[in-house]
Amino acid sequence: MTFVQIIDCKTDRLDDLNRLMDTWAEQTRGRRTAGHAVVATDRADTKHVVEIVEFPSYEEAMRNSNLPETDRIFREMVALCEEPPTFTDLDVVRDTQFNKAVAARMFAEMSKGNVDVMDELVAEDYHDHDFANQRDTVGLAAIKAEAAGYLAAFDFTFTVERQLADGDEVATRWSWTARHKGDFMGIPATGKTVTGGGTTTFRFEDGKIKEGWWHWDVMGVMRQLGMMPS
Template identity: 55%
Template sequence: MTFVQLIDCRTSRFDEMNRLMDQWVEQTKGKRTATHDIIGKDRSDAAHFIEIVEFPSYEEAMRNSNLPETDRIFQEMVALCDATPTFTDLDVVRDEQLYAANARRFFETIAAKGELPPLNDLLVEDYHDHDPSNDPDVIGMDAFRRACGEWRGAFDFAFTIEDQMAQGDRVCTRWTFKGTHVGDFFGIPASAREVSMTGATIHRCVPDGKIAEGWWQYDRLGLMAQLGALDALEQ
C-alpha cells in the first residue's frame, strides 16, 4: 500500500533548506526509496511549509529513514526550522489521477458500440489532434468526430490500456488496438480480418479536466500489412 508522509514545518531559511534537500537527493542516488516529493508554501504564511513525500509502502519509508544520509540531512533540516517539525503518516486509501481517468474514458468513448456519444464533456471545442495519418492536423471537436467516424466505420474495435503516466497537464497512454475490418479503410474494402496494433497517445488537459490536444504514434504500417495492403509490394 502506498504510504505518504506529511512534514509540517516553519522556517525563515527556506533557501538553505532547499539546498539541503538537493544535497540529500544527490547523496542518496540509488539508495532512497521515496518516489515523489512535493513542498508547498502556505499562501497566508510565508514561513509555513508542508512537504509531502510518497513511498511505495510504509516498509520502504522506514528503509529510507534508516539511511545515514537521511538521518544527517534531517538533523540539519531541524536546525533550520523555527520549531520542531511535525509528522503525519498516511496509508493511501484512494489515489485518483483525474486527468488520467479522463484519458482512459476518452479511449472507451471513441470505441463505444453504436453511435458515437457526445464528446463535449471530454474535449474542448477547439481540440487539436496530431495524427500522422492526417495532414493537416484535425482541429475542432466536430472535425475529430468525423475522423473517429472513419475508423469506427472501418473497424469494430476496442482499446486495451497497457500503461499510463501522468505529469502536470500531460497524460501518456500506451495502448493496444484490436478489431475486425468491417468497412472501407482508405480504399481497402472490408475483409473481416482480425487486426491489432500498438501505439501511444499523449493528451494535454486543461484545468477542468477536458482534453485540449492529442499526439498519436502507432504502427500504421503493421496495420496495413495485416489488411493485405502491402502484399502487391512484396511480390
C-alpha cells in the first residue's frame, strides 16, 4: 500500500530548505526509497511550508528514515524551522489520476470502434503529431476522420501496457492486434492479422486532450501486410 508522509514546518528560509533537500537527494542516490516529493508554500502564509513525500509502502518509508543521511538532514531541517516540524503519516486508500484514466479510456473506446467518444475527450483545436504522417492533423473533426479511416482498415484491439503521468501530460505504452479488413495506404483488405505497438503522449488542458504525439511501428505493420520486404 502506498504511503505518504506530510511534513509541516514554519520557516522563512525556503531557499536553504530547498538546498538541503537537493543535498539529501544527491547523498542518498541509489539507496533512498522515496519515489516522489513535493515542497509547497501556503498562499495565505508563505512561512508555512509543506513537504509531501511518497513511498511504495510504510516499510519502505521506514527504511528511508533509517538512512544516516536522512537523520542528519532532518536535524539540519529542524534548525531552519521556527518550531519543530509536525508529521502526518497516511496510508493511501485511493489514488485516481484522472488524465491517465481519460487516456486509457480513449484506447478502450477505439478498440470498440467508437470514434464519437472523441467529442467528449478531445479539444476542438486538438493538434496531432503522428510520425507516420507527413503533416500534423489539426482539429477535432480532422482527427476523428483520420481515426475513422484507420478503424475502417483494421478492427483494432488495444492493450494499455503502462502509463506515466507528468504534469499535464500522460504517456501510454500500448500494443494492439488487428485484422486487416479494409483499404490501408492503397492496399485492399488482406484478412491478415497484424500486431504492433507504440507510445502515445497526450497533453491535457481543461480536462480534455489538447495535443498528442504518436510513435508506433508503422513499418512493422507494412511488412506484415507484404507492403515492403521483411
